[in-house]
Amino acid sequence: MKVLVIEDEKELSDSICAYLANEQFVCERTFDFSSSMEKILLYDYACIVLDVNLPGGSGLDILKELKTQNKTDGVLIISARNSLDDKVFALKTGADDYLTKPFHLPELAARINAIIRRKSFDGKNEITCNELKLDLGQKNVRVNNDAVDLTKKEYELLLYFISNKNRVISKNAIAQHLWGDNMDVADSYDFIYTHIKNLRKKLMQAGAADYIKSIYGMGYKFSV
Amino acid sequence: MKLFAKYTRINLLTTIIIFLLSATAFYFVIRYILINQVDNDLRIEEREIETYVHEHGVLPEPIPVKDQKISYALVDREFLKRKFTTEHFEGEGDSFRVLHFGITAGEKMYIATVAKSLEGTDDLTRSILLISLATILVILVTSLVINRVLLKKLWQPFYTSLDILKNFRVDKKQSLNFPSTQIDEFTFMNQTIGKTTNQAQQEYSLLKEFTENASHEMQTPLAIIRSKLDLLIQDENLSEDQSKTMQSAYTAIEKLSRLNQSLLLLAKIENNQYADTSRINLKDRIAEKLDAFHELWQNQNISVTSTLKDATINLNTELADILLNNLFSNATRHNFSNGTIDVALEEKQLKISNSSHENELNSRQMFLRFFSQDRKSRYNGLGLSIIKQICDVSGISIQYLFSGNEHRFILTW
Numbered sequence: 021m022k023v024l025v026i027e028d029e030k031e032l033s034d035s036i037c038a039y040l041a042n043e044q045f046v047c048e049r050t051f052d053f054s055s056s057m058e059k060i061l062l063y064d065y066a067c068i069v070l071d072v073n074l075p076g077g078s079g080l081d082i083l084k085e086l087k088t089q090n091k092t093d094g095v096l097i098i099s100a101r102n103s104l105d106d107k108v109f110a111l112k113t114g115a116d117d118y119l120t121k122p123f124h125l126p127e128l129a130a131r132i133n134a135i136i137r138r139k140s141f142d143g144k145n146e147i148t149c150n151e152l153k154l155d156l157g158q159k160n161v162r163v164n165n166d167a168v169d170l171t172k173k174e175y176e177l178l179l180y181f182i183s184n185k186n187r188v189i190s191k192n193a194i195a196q197h198l199w200g201d202n203m204d205v206a207d208s209y210d211f212i213y214t215h216i217k218n219l220r221k222k223l224m225q226a227g228a229a230d231y232i233k234s235i236y237g238m239g240y241k242f243s244v
Numbered sequence: 245m246k247l248f249a250k251y252t253r254i255n256l257l258t259t260i261i262i263f264l265l266s267a268t269a270f271y272f273v274i275r276y277i278l279i280n281q282v283d284n285d286l287r288i289e290e291r292e293i294e295t296y297v298h299e300h301g302v303l304p305e306p307i308p309v310k311d312q313k314i315s316y317a318l319v320d321r322e323f324l325k326r327k328f329t330t331e332h333f334e335g336e337g338d339s340f341r342v343l344h345f346g347i348t349a350g351e352k353m354y355i356a357t358v359a360k361s362l363e364g365t366d367d368l369t370r371s372i373l374l375i376s377l378a379t380i381l382v383i384l385v386t387s388l389v390i391n392r393v394l395l396k397k398l399w400q401p402f403y404t405s406l407d408i409l410k411n412f413r414v415d416k417k418q419s420l421n422f423p424s425t426q427i428d429e430f431t432f433m434n435q436t437i438g439k440t441t442n443q444a445q446q447e448y449s450l451l452k453e454f455t456e457n458a459s460h461e462m463q464t465p466l467a468i469i470r471s472k473l474d475l476l477i478q479d480e481n482l483s484e485d486q487s488k489t490m491q492s493a494y495t496a497i498e499k500l501s502r503l504n505q506s507l508l509l510l511a512k513i514e515n516n517q518y519a520d521t522s523r524i525n526l527k528d529r530i531a532e533k534l535d536a537f538h539e540l541w542q543n544q545n546i547s548v549t550s551t552l553k554d555a556t557i558n559l560n561t562e563l564a565d566i567l568l569n570n571l572f573s574n575a576t577r578h579n580f581s582n583g584t585i586d587v588a589l590e591e592k593q594l595k596i597s598n599s600s601h602e603n604e605l606n607s608r609q610m611f612l613r614f615f616s617q618d619r620k621s622r623y624n625g626l627g628l629s630i631i632k633q634i635c636d637v638s639g640i641s642i643q644y645l646f647s648g649n650e651h652r653f654i655l656t657w
Binding site for chain 1 (some may be wrong): 477498
């Protein structure tokens with residue numbers, strides 16, 4: 021699957037592509053407005069990661085052009101602007117999601133995965149990962165066809181892990197994912213530990229393998 | 245003391261002194277001149293007597309004339325000196341100017357005394373004195389009236405400018421408009437005030453812009469650092485020590501980006517970027533928040549009680565969300581395991597209380613930026629100032645109470 025990263029900050033673009041470059045994604049990059057316009061008109065992408073402030077123009081104009089051309093590429097806006105108005109405007113213009121800088125790369129990967137899933141299965145989708153089966157519509161999990169009773173947060177956590185398979189996710193990224201920007205209580209990492217412990221226990225009790233590994237107390241990895 | 249009063253007092257005092265001095269001087273000068281006049285008349289009389297004696301050899305008969313007395317006294321020695329005196333005579337109301345001079349008639353030596361009444365002179369000086377006093381009085385009264393009426397009118401633009409200046413807010417965009425005045429000094433003053441306040445507003449807004457821009461510009465490097473850390477921890481060969489180092493870096497970056505976000509938020513609130521308000525159903529909002537925090541509280545064994553009545557508030561949607569998040573986060577993070585949180589929503593009031601081991605907050609400083617009771621705190625000390633700022637721009641009054649080990653915030657609107 022091809023992903024286009026339109027971001028003028030080269031270092032950030034490097035990081036994004038390095039993180040996304042696994043077996044699943046092929047990353048292409050552009051750094052300014054005109055070359056981005058060229059690319060989006062010539063090729064189709066599963067998802068476009070689009071920065072709003074670009075040299076030579078606004079990312080939102082690229083988004084508008086995509087919509088005028090009736091292109092179905094998924095669009096994830098990344099911007100330093102975090103006001104509700106900006107988000108609403110971008111989503112109304114046709115973006116699929118909006119992520120505020122600074123973000124964690126696992127968060128970006130999870131969002132891109134979600135956009136691609138939504139685009140390809142029309143929302144009626146399932147993720148299968150060995151014996152695990154996640155029904156994204158019903159928001160439930162089955163292990164070898166047996167339902168596992170997870171809390172909302174545990175389900176979100178599992179989905180997040182599966183979107184970042186074989187990657188180390190820092191506790192900070194997990195906290196941010198579960199609690200968002202505004203809740204300034206998330207640095208109680210014990211809480212994340214409890215959540216992950218419960219999730220592991222429930223999955224293993226249902227007969228799943230022990231996928232979640234702790235990495236020196238710094239983060240966790242979902243190894244498949 | 246008012247400028248008027250001060251000015252009037254000095255003015256009055258000097259006027260009175262000058263008038264009194266000049267009236268006294270005037271009195272003496274007039275009196276001197278008038279007496280000189282009378283002395284001249286007496287001298288003429290003396291010459292007439294001398295001429296008479298010279299021609300007839302005898303003293304003239306004193307003719308009784310009004311206001312004039314002539315008498316002779318026989319002396320045994322020649323009286324050489326001529327002498328002017330002012331005397332009072334028995335039975336006469338007025339004083340007299342008297343000239344004594346020696347005269348020889350028929351080989352006998354006499355002292356002749358010619359006296360002229362000073363009645364007219366006294367009357368004149370008295371009138372002059374009265375007129376002067378009357379003038380002083382009239383001038384004082386008029387100057388008082390002028391001071392009161394005219395000065396008040398003259399100073400009116402000054403007070404108008406002061407009133408306008410009172411409404412000046414450095415964080416408001418509109419500049420001050422002074423009504424035009426014909427007095428150069430006031431025009432100059434208004435221009436200067438206008439220029440200074442405009443400059444202050446400009447610098448203030450530059451400062452605000454700077455804060456906002458600085459926070460904005462910081463987002464990208466922060467995003468880069470964070471993304472590099474996210475990549476770095478993918479390395480299979482990281483040792484435990486290195487991982488710990490990475491964790492510290494993560495925590496610091498987290499703190500920095502939160503700080504940055506909070507500063508940006510404060511700058512935006514000050515910039516009135518959250519001016520659109522809508523009617524918010526607070527009961528629903530709080531119920532949502534209670535739900536969102538539920539697992540967190542459960543995890544820390546914090547028991548939460550809530551009584552929610554229907555309540556609405558005019559508030560910006562985003563700010564409402566941030567306000568509630570901050571209030572609940574605050575009540576959670578300063579709490580302890582097995583602690584309590586109580587939420588009570590009434591029609592026009594929201595009370596949030598939480599148990600805490602921390603001491604009473606200093607009510608004068610608690611809303612200041614970067615204030616934190618405990619210097620080593622993990623939090624940036626902006627939470628309460630954000631709460632306060634949101635309350636301030638939204639017309640909500642916030643009150644803090646402390647009793648036992650319970651901290652309570654009461655929001656009223």
